[in-house]
Structures are given as structure tokens and as C-alpha cells.
Amino acid sequence: MRRRDVLAWLGGAAACALPARAQSQAMPVIGYLGLESPGPFDSRLKAFREGLAEAGYVEGRNVAIEYRWAEGRYDRLPALAADLAGRKVAVLVASGGAPAALAAKAATKTITIVFEMGGDPVALGVVDSLSRPGGNLTGVSSLSVEVSRKRLEFMHELRPSASSFAVAVNPTSPTSGSQLRNLQMAAEALGVRLHVMNASKEEEFEAMFSSATREQAGGLVFTSDPYFAFRSTQLADLCLRYSMPAVTQSRDFPTAGGLMSYGGDFMQSHRRTGNCAGRVLSGEKPADLPVQLVTKVELVVNLKTARALSIDVSPSLISGADTVIE
Amino acid sequence: MIGQHLQFRGLFLKYFLVLFLAVVIPLAANGLSEAWFGYRDQRTRLEQLLGVEARSAGAKIQGFLDGITNQLGWLVQLPWTGEPDERRQIDALRLLRQVPAVASLTLLDGNGRERLYVSRIGLNRTESRMDRSAEVAVAGARMNRLWYGKVGYYRDSEPYMTIALTGNRPSVGVVVAEVNLKLIWDVVAAIKIGRTGHAFVLDGPGRLVAHPDINLVLRGADEATLAPFQRIREEIRRAPADVATGRDAGGIAVAAAATPVAGPDWTVVVEQPLSEAFGPIYAALWRTFGLLLAGGAFACLLAFILARRMTEPIRLLEDGTERIGAGQFGHRIEIRTGDELERLADSFNAMAAELAVSQERQERIAKLKRFLAPQVAELVDRTGDDDVLEGRRTEVVAVFCDLRGFTPFSARAAPEEVMSVLSEYYDALGRIITRYEATLTSFSGDGLMVLVNAPVPVAEPALQAVDMAVEMQLSVQTLIAGWRRRGYRIGFGVGLALGPATVGRIGYESRFDYTAIGSVVNLAARLCASAADREILADGAVARAVDGKRAVNPMGMRPIKGYDEELLVYRVAFADQPDAA
Missing domain, CATH: 3.40.50.2300 (Response regulator)
Structure with missing residues (x-):
């Protein structure tokens, strides 16, 4: 011992x-x-x-x-x-x-x-x-990929009169195909048309927004993709510049001035x-x-941006949101 | 010697064992009983504690479900109308936000038609009016108001359950909620039993609904994962008390208790590692063991010291008696214990002192015996001192005797023959002297001097002396007869006289003799010298003293050397049988 x-x-x-x-x-x-x-x-x-x-x-x-x-x-x-x-x-x-x-x-x-x-x-x-x-x-x-269709739903709820929406897809993403199919099915269920826009580089973002504006899309729905998620600030700026309501997966987006996000925490x-x-x-x-x-899948809404874009956010959407930025 | 040492060791060992056991046995008995009762108390306490913990955990799990059903209750308050219910949609969305465990909600009207579906993942539906009244959840809710479905695993991993609830009347419809049970983790992980114990939840068939390690839950209906949990539940069911012991998934021994969750037929099991549950009693056991060890060591030391203190005096006594026995009377046993042993040692010491005195006397007496008759020696021995030998003046009978013709014989004969004759002669006389309690004062060559009435007084000294002289004559004459046959011409004469003489011990330290000094001695010597063979000559005093008792015949006046006038000399008659031999 x-x-x-x-x-x-x-x-x-x-x-x-x-x-x-x-x-x-x-x-x-x-x-x-x-x-x-x-x-x-x-x-x-x-x-x-x-x-x-x-x-x-x-x-x-x-x-x-x-x-x-x-x-x-x-x-x-x-x-x-x-x-x-x-x-x-x-x-x-x-x-x-x-x-x-x-x-x-x-x-x-x-x-x-x-x-x-x-x-x-x-x-x-x-x-x-x-x-x-x-x-x-x-x-x-x-779960962010699985809830892409919910983003379209929220956008549709926000702009019920719009008949078409733009969808931003990163073609290099391995999930882009499945997300797109998912979104197409949701669009059919909601009775809207989709304009699919590809962007895999930052330089293509601007073109995407101008194209969505040209197509008179009711809003821009981003598919779940890390490339988009980590560029929320640029996307938020473009959103405001083009007065284009958009929804992404990351809460960074509404925090940076974007309209709305829905995705996994x-x-x-x-x-x-x-x-x-x-x-x-x-x-x-x-x-x-x-x-x-x-x-936890969280919905974040920026009401300030909504007002700037002259969009009425329905009470049901606000009550369902986890975070509302005023 | 060795045997004695073994005995000593045996005694020490006995004392040691008795003293040691006297301390250790009560100590051990106390320690063991304390440990046993402590164990039982702890066991009872554990059972109570685990029972309480199980009920508390069950209440928390029940609370989780009640929280959901309470929220669902708000959706079945008002009856449905034919119109879409905007208000209820907001309530449903708010509920989704409020209760994270609810993955989707379906609201049915009184006819069982779907009016609203909201989901976190899928697309919401409003007013689809699908008839879902046949579904088991709807039927269950209509029958029991609250219905819990079976636990299922989404994609074989995430536990889900359907809860259906209706209001107080059929027209309020039914709400069906898909609940993600993974969210119970927050509740179950917060339940701590003691420091490391935890709770888990099993459904009716024994599938894991909730566990602090979410990975175990996410493995789905995996038999290998579920088996240990089902086994523990089974053991609790079989156990007579509320608490059972078993092994958890990690193989650790645990104590477990269970409580049912009524609605969904679940079981909440709480378990605590035995090492922790019995931690206090183990600590107490170790403490007791330590105390026992310390007590044992102390008892050992105490027993050693006491046994040593008890056996050491005994050893000293043993040693002392051995020495005294060997003659070392100067040895003293030193014991200062102030008890019986000291008294015993003192007795031994006194005894040794007495033995020393006694031995000294014995030695002195042994010296005296050389010239004293054994009876005299005994007397001296008995009285314990030799005062009788002190010088004094007393009436004595002096007896002298010697052989006639011995000097020429000794000149002729071989030394062996001389010594043989002397040996037989003294042998015969010595026995007689002894028998008559006379004192042999001196001898030289063939002559010897004997005193009667000193130092030991006798009743009739003269009579005794005469009888002794007669016997001496008879005895020596028998010898002489033998010698004559061998051709030795030897005779024997005796002379005796009665009168006062100074008797006492003379000599120096290592060489003492007892003797008489006075005219009576000279007279007896002269009479002996003048006595012929077979003759016993006595003086007048002797003759007077034995007159009428022994035959004494006057022989007429004779000149005696050293006396101016002639003295009347008497011849003692005795049955002379010289020829008879």
C-alpha cells in the first residue's frame, strides 16, 4: 500500500x-x-x-x-x-x-x-x-431540407393572391433534386406555379432577384442549402433592394433584415x-x-421588413411564430 | 525445564486469549449487530426513498402528458359550425408553438370529419372534410374522452405517440395530436435519484419511451437494447417489496422501484446503483471494521500487558522456587504487585530463610552425630540448639574398654587382618553404644571411652552402664572366640566408674569433640587397664548404685595408679559362656 x-x-x-x-x-x-x-x-x-x-x-x-x-x-x-x-x-x-x-x-x-x-x-x-x-x-x-415546402406554404399564406413564386435552388447541392420535387408537390397542393432559379455562386444572387421580380413572383422561397444559409446578410440586402419578400432556412436571414425564416434550430x-x-x-x-x-423547427418573422415591403402578416402566422422581430 | 517453560507459555496464552476475547467478543458482537441493523434500516429507508422517488418521477411523467392534454383541451371547447374556424386555427398554431412535443394536430368536427390539420413538417390542411371517424384514435377518444395510442417509432428511431381528446359533448369534435416523445427527455433527464441514479419509462410491451441517454431511446425497438430494462421491470414486478435489485444495461447492480403511469399504460422505473444506495451503510461497515481492528489491536495490547503482569510474578515464583529447590537459600523473590502473589512470594522468601536456618542446623547436627549417639543427635535436633553440649559439671559413668594383646597382634598380623579385626570390633561396640544411648567421646586404636548420662541424662546411669558393659563383653567375647580360631590371641577388658565430671565440647571450629574431664575418667581408665580378659571392673560408686540389681562382687583393695591409697574394686558378674561358643 x-x-x-x-x-x-x-x-x-x-x-x-x-x-x-x-x-x-x-x-x-x-x-x-x-x-x-x-x-x-x-x-x-x-x-x-x-x-x-x-x-x-x-x-x-x-x-x-x-x-x-x-x-x-x-x-x-x-x-x-x-x-x-x-x-x-x-x-x-x-x-x-x-x-x-x-x-x-x-x-x-x-x-x-x-x-x-x-x-x-x-x-x-x-x-x-x-x-x-x-x-x-x-x-x-x-430537418431543414424536409421543411422546404413549409416555407412555400408560409409565403403563400403571406401573399395569398399571388399565383406564382420563385424558388432558389443551388444545383450543386446533393439535396436540390429532392427538395425541388417536394416543392413541386406542395405547389400543386396550394395551386401555385413555381419559377425555379439556380444560383451556386454569390455573383448569381443579383440575377436571381431581378429574374424573380421580372417574373412577378409573389415571393422568393429559398431551398435549404448551407450556401444560402451562410449568406443571409447579402440575401437580406438584396431582398430589401428588390422589395422581394423571401423566406430562407436560417434565422440569420430575418435577423439581418430579411422577411422570414423557417428551419431547424x-x-x-x-x-x-x-x-x-x-x-x-x-x-x-x-x-x-x-x-x-x-x-425544434423555428419560424422567425421580421415585422419591420414586412412593413417596409407593405405586407400584412396574418395573425395566425404571427401566433405560430417562435420569434417576431418588431 | 522445557516442560515448565511450555506450561508458562500455556498460562500466558490462556490469560492472553481470555483477556483478548473478553474485549473483542463484545466489541465484535456490538459491531456486527450494529452493521446488521444499520443495513436493515438503510434497506428500509432505501425502499421508502425509492418508492417516493418512483411516485415523484411517475408524477412528473404524468405531468408531461397532462400538460399536453390540458393544452389540447382548449381546442375542444366549442362546437363546430359549418364555416371554417379561423380562431381555432390560430389556437392550433399557437399550441404548436407552445408545446414543442406536438408534431402535428388534427381537428375533427362532431361528425368525425377533418376540419383542420397543422404540422411542423408537412403542409397544413383546412376544411378537407375527410371522414376519419373510423380511425381507432377517434373511436377511442369518443369512448373514453382521452385516448393514448401505442408508442411507435418514426423511421425506426424517434418515439411517437398519438393522443386523442374530445370535449364534454360530441359536437366539439375530437383533437388528434402526434406527440414526439423524445421531448420527455427534458423531464426524465432532470430526474435524479440520489447522485447517479436515474429514471426511465417503458411502455406496455416494454419498449423504451424515455431515458436520460437519448441514444438508447433512438435505437427504437431493438431487443438487445431493451432486454435489460424489461428484465428490471420484471424483477420489480416479482419482488415482494416495492424495491428490487438487479443489473442495469451497463451490468451495474442497482436497486429499482417502479410506478405505473395510468393513461398510456407506461411504467416509470427509477434506479440507483447499489454502491451509492448502500454507500452510507458501506461507509458505516468500513467504520465498524476499522473500529474493530483498532479495538482488537488495543485489546491485544491490553491482554498482552495484563497477561504479562499476571504471569511474570508466577514466572518469578517458579524461578525462585527452582533456585531455592536447588539450594540457593539466599535467593529472594522480588514481587511488588501488592496482592496475593506478593504475599505468596513473601511466604516463599520466609520459607527460604527458614530453610537456610534449618540447613545450617542440619549441618551442625551432622557434625555432632559423629560423637553423639543418634538419639542424642535427635535430641539436639529436636530442641533446635546444642546447649546440651555446653560445658557443665554432672554425674557421669565413664566406661573404658580395650583389647588385651592387641599391640603384639597388630605387630605380627598383616594390616588387612588388623583392620578387619578392628572393623568387626567397632562394629559390634558401636551398635551397643547406640542402643544404650551412651556417648562415644573418643577412640584410639583398640581403646575407646564412652560416657553415660552426658550430655543426655538417663534414669539410672550406673545400671545402664553396667548392662552395656556386660553386653559389650558378651559381644566381644563372641568375636574373640572367632579370632582365636584364626589363631589371634586377643582378650577384652572393661572398666567403669561413676562420679562427677566436667563435660562439654572441646576443640576448634571444624573439629569438635565432646568429652568429660575429671577423676572419674582417670579412674575408669585405670580400672580398664587393670581388668583382665573377660573382666568388667567397677568402682565402689557403681557397685553401690547397682547394688541389689546386678551381681557385683568385691575383689578386694587394689592399688590404682594416680591414687595414694588402695581402692576397693568390684567385678561385675555376667553369664560367661566362653566355651559355649
Whole structure:
């Protein structure tokens, strides 16, 4: 007993004597693959770190995070994912959307990948099933893709007299096809026509708005796509400039002066991603961690913008909104 | 020696064990009973606590469902009209916002036709007027007012349940809500049993509805995941008390209690690791064990000291008696315990002192025995002092005797023959002297001197001396007969006289003799010298003293050396049988 104490004490003393660099080397490393740049990701990272802390990990104290940012250029994702996989990180977090998850999946079959996306991971072929993901992937889906049709519905409710609406689609997005089909069916149910407009670069945004105005669309409905979601400020500016009511998936949009947003709560999805990554660090197998769906889908309305666009927001819509900006 | 040591060790061990057990047994009995009763109390307390926790957790889960049904109740207050109900649509949307667990709501009118459908994911519908009265949820609500569906898993992962509710009359219609049960997580995760215990919820068939680890719930109807939870519920059902023990999914031993949630036929199970639940009693057990150890060590020390204090004097006594037994009478046993043992040691010491005195006397007496008759020696021994040997003047009979013709014989004969003759001679005389309680004062060569009436007084000294002389003659004559046959020409004569003499011990420290000094001694010696073989000559005093008792014949006046005038000498007659031999 005494000898063991002495050994433990010696061990402790030796550990204290080791340089700080050795400690940081012993810390597990999370590889973080982000679709955009740190700026728009700021609030998401905050939520991610909260989730990580729930699982007992604090960046810089007992975990290190290596960030790789694609800055909106999805073609860079495979190289960045391969780079992180090459660094033998303990867990690879693919955050922001399906392109990151797919790039990560292609980069490694051994390192556990925790994804955060708006689409259906089963339909996208990322995992086999929600309850039993299988392979080395698990993660969180925020349901944003599934609720594209609800955006059209809200826009229709806002402009009941309009007979056609413009739909903004990013053709490079893996979910664009399914979202478009979904929207077409909803349009039929609502009895409206859709003008589909493609944009996969910032330079094409302006053309999209002018085209929607030309088509006399009742409003512009954005499909769920991270490229649009992370450019809410530009889109909000264009909206006001073209007096075009629009709805996107991200609450950043009405906050920046856009009219309305409807989509999964990304704070929740990123926090759960952090929690999930923490549990993987603690030794849990990805196969034992089912894919989580975000429970909260939030509607945010900016009444100031509505007034500026001379749009009457119906009481039922206001009462159903989670946040109303006045 | 070894055996004695073993005995000593045995005694020490006995004392030690008795003292040790006397302390340890009550201590252990107390500790064990305390532990046992503590365990039972803790067990009872745990059962009560877990029971309360289970009911409280059940109330919280019930509260979650009641919260939803209360909200739903607002949608079935007023009867439906034929017109679309704008107001009710706003209420429904507000409810969706208010109750995050509700994924979609369907409002049916009194005829069971769908008037409104609102969803978080799908498109809303108004006034579709589809007939849904045949649906099981609608029928259930109409029958029981509140109806809970079975738990289902959306995409095999997320638990969902349908709740249908109607108002106080059929015309208010029915509200059917799809409830995402994942939201119970907030409730169930907040339930903490002790420090690490938790609660979980199973539905009727034993599927997991809620668990603090949401991942377990999201695995859906996975048998391997569900089995441990179902097993625990089964064990609680079978347990006679409200509380059962079993193993949770992680294989940790837990104590668990359950309570039903009436409406949806769910069971809320609370469990707490046994290590935590019995933590206090384990701590108490360790404490008791520690105290027992400390008490045992103390008892051991105490028993050792006491046993040592008890056996050490005994060992000293043993050692002392051994030494005294070996003759070390100067040894003293030092015991200062102030009890019986000290008294015993004191007795031993006194005994040793007495033994020393006694031995000294024994030694002295042994010395005296050389010249005293054994009877005299005994007397000295009995009286305990040798005062009788002190010098005094008393009436004694001095008896002298010697062999006739011994000197020429000794010159002729071989030393062995001389010594053999002397040996037989003294052997015979010695026995007689002893028998007559006379005192052999000295002998040299063939002559010897015997005193009667000193130092031990006798009743009739003269008579005794005469009888002794006669026996001596008879005895020696028998020997002489033998010697003559071997060709030795030896005779034996005796002389005795009665009169006052100074008797006492003379000599120096290691060489004492008892002797008589006076004319009577000289007279007896002269008489002996003048006595022929087979003759016993006595003086007048002896003759007078034995007159009439023994035959003493006057022999006429004889000149005696050292006396101026002639003395009348008497011859003691005795049955002389020289030829008989």
C-alpha cells in the first residue's frame, strides 16, 4: 500500500515535471471541417463547444480542435477532409451541411465522423438508418431540407393572391433534386406555379432577384442549402433592394433584415453535434449512437421588413411564430 | 525445564486469549449487530426513498402528458359550425408553438370529419372534410374522452405517440395530436435519484419511451437494447417489496422501484446503483471494521500487558522456587504487585530463610552425630540448639574398654587382618553404644571411652552402664572366640566408674569433640587397664548404685595408679559362656 502510494506520488511528481507541450500532445484532437469561414460559423461554434462541454470536454483544456474552412468553395472539401484524416484526429466533425459530411465520408473509413446537416442522411446515403447508423458515421440532422415546402406554404399564406413564386435552388447541392420535387408537390397542393432559379455562386444572387421580380413572383422561397444559409446578410440586402419578400432556412436571414425564416434550430443541432463528438471521444462507438433529429423547427418573422415591403402578416402566422422581430 | 517453560507459555496464552476475547467478543458482537441493523434500516429507508422517488418521477411523467392534454383541451371547447374556424386555427398554431412535443394536430368536427390539420413538417390542411371517424384514435377518444395510442417509432428511431381528446359533448369534435416523445427527455433527464441514479419509462410491451441517454431511446425497438430494462421491470414486478435489485444495461447492480403511469399504460422505473444506495451503510461497515481492528489491536495490547503482569510474578515464583529447590537459600523473590502473589512470594522468601536456618542446623547436627549417639543427635535436633553440649559439671559413668594383646597382634598380623579385626570390633561396640544411648567421646586404636548420662541424662546411669558393659563383653567375647580360631590371641577388658565430671565440647571450629574431664575418667581408665580378659571392673560408686540389681562382687583393695591409697574394686558378674561358643 505504502509502496503504491509512493509510486503514485512519484508518478504525479513526474507528470508535473513534464513540459506543458507534452500534456497538449496527450490531448485528443477533434478535426473540424467547416463549409464556410469562422465568421458566419461563430454562433454555431459556440453551440458546438457548449455541447462538447456537456460531455466533459473543453477546448484547450482537455481537447484540441483543428479547424479546416472551405470558405464556401465546396470543391476544396475533399482535400481538407483528407488533410484532417491524415492527421489521425480522434474524431472528425463535418459541420454545416451534406457536402462536408460526404467529403469526410470519402476521406476516411476508420476515423469516426460526426456530421451536422439539414438533409436526410439516409436519403443522401451517408448512413444506413437513423437508429443504427452503421459504419463510422453518426450525427445530427436539423430537418431543414424536409421543411422546404413549409416555407412555400408560409409565403403563400403571406401573399395569398399571388399565383406564382420563385424558388432558389443551388444545383450543386446533393439535396436540390429532392427538395425541388417536394416543392413541386406542395405547389400543386396550394395551386401555385413555381419559377425555379439556380444560383451556386454569390455573383448569381443579383440575377436571381431581378429574374424573380421580372417574373412577378409573389415571393422568393429559398431551398435549404448551407450556401444560402451562410449568406443571409447579402440575401437580406438584396431582398430589401428588390422589395422581394423571401423566406430562407436560417434565422440569420430575418435577423439581418430579411422577411422570414423557417428551419431547424441550428443552435440545437450544433450543440448536439458537440455532445455527440464528446461521447465519441469518451469511447462510445458511432454504431451505438443513433442519428438525432432536431426537435425544434423555428419560424422567425421580421415585422419591420414586412412593413417596409407593405405586407400584412396574418395573425395566425404571427401566433405560430417562435420569434417576431418588431 | 522445557516442560515448565511450555506450561508458562500455556498460562500466558490462556490469560492472553481470555483477556483478548473478553474485549473483542463484545466489541465484535456490538459491531456486527450494529452493521446488521444499520443495513436493515438503510434497506428500509432505501425502499421508502425509492418508492417516493418512483411516485415523484411517475408524477412528473404524468405531468408531461397532462400538460399536453390540458393544452389540447382548449381546442375542444366549442362546437363546430359549418364555416371554417379561423380562431381555432390560430389556437392550433399557437399550441404548436407552445408545446414543442406536438408534431402535428388534427381537428375533427362532431361528425368525425377533418376540419383542420397543422404540422411542423408537412403542409397544413383546412376544411378537407375527410371522414376519419373510423380511425381507432377517434373511436377511442369518443369512448373514453382521452385516448393514448401505442408508442411507435418514426423511421425506426424517434418515439411517437398519438393522443386523442374530445370535449364534454360530441359536437366539439375530437383533437388528434402526434406527440414526439423524445421531448420527455427534458423531464426524465432532470430526474435524479440520489447522485447517479436515474429514471426511465417503458411502455406496455416494454419498449423504451424515455431515458436520460437519448441514444438508447433512438435505437427504437431493438431487443438487445431493451432486454435489460424489461428484465428490471420484471424483477420489480416479482419482488415482494416495492424495491428490487438487479443489473442495469451497463451490468451495474442497482436497486429499482417502479410506478405505473395510468393513461398510456407506461411504467416509470427509477434506479440507483447499489454502491451509492448502500454507500452510507458501506461507509458505516468500513467504520465498524476499522473500529474493530483498532479495538482488537488495543485489546491485544491490553491482554498482552495484563497477561504479562499476571504471569511474570508466577514466572518469578517458579524461578525462585527452582533456585531455592536447588539450594540457593539466599535467593529472594522480588514481587511488588501488592496482592496475593506478593504475599505468596513473601511466604516463599520466609520459607527460604527458614530453610537456610534449618540447613545450617542440619549441618551442625551432622557434625555432632559423629560423637553423639543418634538419639542424642535427635535430641539436639529436636530442641533446635546444642546447649546440651555446653560445658557443665554432672554425674557421669565413664566406661573404658580395650583389647588385651592387641599391640603384639597388630605387630605380627598383616594390616588387612588388623583392620578387619578392628572393623568387626567397632562394629559390634558401636551398635551397643547406640542402643544404650551412651556417648562415644573418643577412640584410639583398640581403646575407646564412652560416657553415660552426658550430655543426655538417663534414669539410672550406673545400671545402664553396667548392662552395656556386660553386653559389650558378651559381644566381644563372641568375636574373640572367632579370632582365636584364626589363631589371634586377643582378650577384652572393661572398666567403669561413676562420679562427677566436667563435660562439654572441646576443640576448634571444624573439629569438635565432646568429652568429660575429671577423676572419674582417670579412674575408669585405670580400672580398664587393670581388668583382665573377660573382666568388667567397677568402682565402689557403681557397685553401690547397682547394688541389689546386678551381681557385683568385691575383689578386694587394689592399688590404682594416680591414687595414694588402695581402692576397693568390684567385678561385675555376667553369664560367661566362653566355651559355649
